[in-house]
Amino acid sequence: MALRAPALLPLLLLLLPLRAAGCPAACRCYSATVECGALRLRVVPLGIPPGTQTLFLQDNNIARLEPGALAPLAALRRLYLHNNSLRALEAGAFRAQPRLLELALTSNRLRGLRSGAFVGLAQLRVLYLAGNQLARLLDFTFLHLPRLQELHLQENSIELLEDQALAGLSSLALLDLSRNQLGTISREALQPLASLQVLRLTENPWRCDCALHWLGAWIKEGGQRLLTSRDRKIMCAEPPRLALQSLLDVSHSSLICIPPSVHVQPLELTANLGEDLRVACQASGYPQPLVTWRKVPQPREGRPRAQAQLEGGLLGLGGHSASDTGSGMLFLSNITLAHAGKYECEASNAGGAARVPFRLLVNASRQQPQQPAQPPPPAARPAGSEPRPEAGSMAFRALGLATQTAIAAAIALLALTALLLVAMICRRRRRRKKARGPPGEGALFVNDYLDGPCTFAQLEELRDERGHEMFVINRSKPLFAEGPAEAPADCGQAEGAGPGLRVPPPVAYEIHC
Numbered sequence: 001m002a003l004r005a006p007a008l009l010p011l012l013l014l015l016l017p018l019r020a021a022g023c024p025a026a027c028r029c030y031s032a033t034v035e036c037g038a039l040r041l042r043v044v045p046l047g048i049p050p051g052t053q054t055l056f057l058q059d060n061n062i063a064r065l066e067p068g069a070l071a072p073l074a075a076l077r078r079l080y081l082h083n084n085s086l087r088a089l090e091a092g093a094f095r096a097q098p099r100l101l102e103l104a105l106t107s108n109r110l111r112g113l114r115s116g117a118f119v120g121l122a123q124l125r126v127l128y129l130a131g132n133q134l135a136r137l138l139d140f141t142f143l144h145l146p147r148l149q150e151l152h153l154q155e156n157s158i159e160l161l162e163d164q165a166l167a168g169l170s171s172l173a174l175l176d177l178s179r180n181q182l183g184t185i186s187r188e189a190l191q192p193l194a195s196l197q198v199l200r201l202t203e204n205p206w207r208c209d210c211a212l213h214w215l216g217a218w219i220k221e222g223g224q225r226l227l228t229s230r231d232r233k234i235m236c237a238e239p240p241r242l243a244l245q246s247l248l249d250v251s252h253s254s255l256i257c258i259p260p261s262v263h264v265q266p267l268e269l270t271a272n273l274g275e276d277l278r279v280a281c282q283a284s285g286y287p288q289p290l291v292t293w294r295k296v297p298q299p300r301e302g303r304p305r306a307q308a309q310l311e312g313g314l315l316g317l318g319g320h321s322a323s324d325t326g327s328g329m330l331f332l333s334n335i336t337l338a339h340a341g342k343y344e345c346e347a348s349n350a351g352g353a354a355r356v357p358f359r360l361l362v363n364a365s366r367q368q369p370q371q372p373a374q375p376p377p378p379a380a381r382p383a384g385s386e387p388r389p390e391a392g393s394m395a396f397r398a399l400g401l402a403t404q405t406a407i408a409a410a411i412a413l414l415a416l417t418a419l420l421l422v423a424m425i426c427r428r429r430r431r432r433k434k435a436r437g438p439p440g441e442g443a444l445f446v447n448d449y450l451d452g453p454c455t456f457a458q459l460e461e462l463r464d465e466r467g468h469e470m471f472v473i474n475r476s477k478p479l480f481a482e483g484p485a486e487a488p489a490d491c492g493q494a495e496g497a498g499p500g501l502r503v504p505p506p507v508a509y510e511i512h513c
Contacts, residue, residue, distance in 0.1 A: 024048055032075075036060075044069040053077040058104070061085050071096045082106035082128065091116030100124055106152070107131040112138075119144050126150045130176070133157055139164035150174040154200070157181050163188040174198040178231075183207040183238070183287070184350070187214045199226040205237035207287055208250055210257035211350035216247050239286070257351030260285035264345050270361040271335050279330040279358060283347035290349065291328035296342040296357075330358070337362050 023029030024045040027036040032053040036045055041060040048055065050072045063085040070076070076097045086108040094100060100121055110132040118124070124145050134156040142148065148169055158180040166172070172193050177185075182204040190196070206212065215223075215234070224232060234247040242250055263282045271277050283289040332339050340362040346355045 022047060022049075037080075048073060051075050054080075056080045057084070059083045063087060065090065065093045067093075070094065073097065074099070076100055078102045080104040081108070084108050086110060089113065089117040092119050093117060095120035098122060102126045104128040105132070109133055111135065113141050115140050115143065118142065121145060122147065124148055126152075128152045129156070131155045135181075136160040136162070137165040138162050140167055141165050143168040145169060147171050149195075152176045153180070154178045155180075159183065161185055161189050164192075165189060167192050170194050172196060176200040177204070179203040181205060184209075184211045185215065186211070187218070196226060199223070200231050201227075201234055202231055204234075206234055206247060207238040208236035208242045208245070208247055208255055209239070209287055209350060210255050211287070212247060213252055213255050216250070216252070216255075219248060256286075257349060258286040259352035260289035260347035260349055260354045262289075262291075262345055262347045262354045262356040264356045264358050267357070268359045268361065270363060271332075271339075272363045273335060273337070273365070275335050277330075277332040277335060277339075277360070279343075281328045281330065281345035281347075281356070283328075283345075283354075285347065285349050285351060287349050289347035289354075292346045292348075293328055293330045294344045294346065296344050298341065332360075335362055337364070 023034065024036060024047040026039050027034055027045065027048075029035070029049065029052075032051060033056075034048050034052045034054070035056045036048075037056045038059040041057065041062060043062060043064075043066060044057065052073055053075055055073065055076060055078070058080050059082075061084065062081065065086070067090065070079075070093070074096055077099055079094075079097070079100060079102070082104045083106070086105065087110065089105075089110065091114050094103070094117075098120055101123060103121070103124060103126070106128045107130070110129070111134065113129075113134065115138065118127075121144060125147060127142075127145065127148060127150070130152045131154075134153070135158060137153075137158060137160070139162045142151070142165070146168060149171055151169065151172055151174070154176045155178075158177065159182060161177075161182065163186055166175075166189060169192055173195050175193065175196060175198070178200040179202075182201070184207055185201070190199075219227065219232065219234075232246075232248065236242040236245050236247060236250065242254065260283050264279065269277070269279070281291055281293065283291050328345065330343065330345070340360055343358045343360065344355050345358065346353060348354075
């Protein structure tokens with residue numbers, strides 16, 4: 001006989017606890033342990049008993065911990081998620097596991113850790129993060145793990161350990177950073193580890209420079225108690241002259257740094273509204289400097305300095321710090337009047353820091369700057385004359401007053417000389433042309449019976465009725481000044497006359513020009 005609905009309700013209430021206390025499909029459950037490994041799971045399975053203390057989820061394909069997936073498991077003590085496909089941990093992913101003692105995340109695909117990823121794990125003792133793809137450990141990543149005793153970070157790609165990355169780990173006894181990409185580590189990074197007993201730093205490409213002075217001294221003074229004989233082999237990878245040498249065998253005088261130098265060109269630019277701008281900042285030094293662009297506020301602003309972001313990473317103004325190694329590119333898009341002002345490129349390494357200012361001016365108009373007017377074509381000048389610089393040109397104005405005067409005088413003298421040469425050439429050509437004229441014009445008349453030397457003092461200039469110039473020799477003028485000097489024997493001197501006697505000649509030379 002069929003049961004009425006009110007009669008079925010008590011029966012269902014009795015069956016629900018049995019179902020909740022069951023085991024997820026394909027998993028194996030015994031006591032307080034649930035084994036769900038190697039089942040090709042993509043998510044945390046449903047139906048895990050809430051009293052479970054040990055949960056095995058290794059060797060699956062879980063790529064993400066869904067919010068609330070672990071919420072029912074408040075009694076969990078050990079969670080094994082190694083060999084999955086986890087790419088990130090959401091903030092508060094383990095908030096519901098306050099009793100968790102051991103967490104295994106080995107061999108996943110984690111690239112970074114958020115500062116709130118381990119919130120709620122105040123009782124955690126062991127954390128396995130080996131074999132992931134972690135590249136940087138940022139400040140305060142493990143701040144919420146005050147009782148953590150073992151931190152396994154080996155076999156990652158960690159190249160940067162920030163100074164406060166391990167802050168809060170006052171109970172840590174074992175730190176494994178071996179087989180990473182660490183080139184250096186600061187004293188400040190290890191200072192929070194007051195309970196450290198084992199430190200593993202081997203198989204990293206250590207850069208043996210001034211930044212590792214402290215590490216070598218620390219190991220020799222007492223830190224070697226934290227290192228096994230194998231762990232003490234901290235081998236240098238850089239610089240080349242120290243490659244494959246142990247840090248403990250390198251003298252302090254060989255651990256050097258070269259302070260950075262910074263170059264920005266140009267130091268000032270003017271941009272139009274709406275344009276994009278790139279300004280390169282080149283930095284050199286050893287080790288390779290860290291480059292940061294900042295916008296320097298005006299005194300009246302009274303607010304923290306805005307950050308200018310780098311191309312290839314953080315771009316624009318404001319927000320967070322922008323940095324890059326070696327060289328940085330300041331990139332500003334869609335420029336407004338707010339972008340105008342003073343910027344600063346800073347390069348820093350273990351050897352020091354250097355800064356270079358850069359100023360950006362912004363035109364209030366969106367129009368492109370007008371091209372300068374083309375100068376008028378130069379006026380024709382006489383042949384052979386030198387070009388004269390314009391008095392208003394920038395090159396001429398840049399000269400001193402004395403230099404300008406000297407140049408102007410030299411140019412004027414050259415022009416006058418050229419004019420005189422032109423006049424002489426033209427006159428000579430005119431004379432030659434007249435010499436080839438008809439007979440009687442420009443002819444030279446000479447008597448047949450008298451010839452001899454004469455002087456220009458005896459020439460007199462006359463003009464005939466046609467206006468031609470004519471030079472006539474006046475024999476009555478003395479050839480020489482009065483004195484005992486002898487006159488020449490020709491030019492009309494009478495035969496037998498004594499020296500110095502002058503006789504008027506009967507015939508004179510006539511020269512027509």
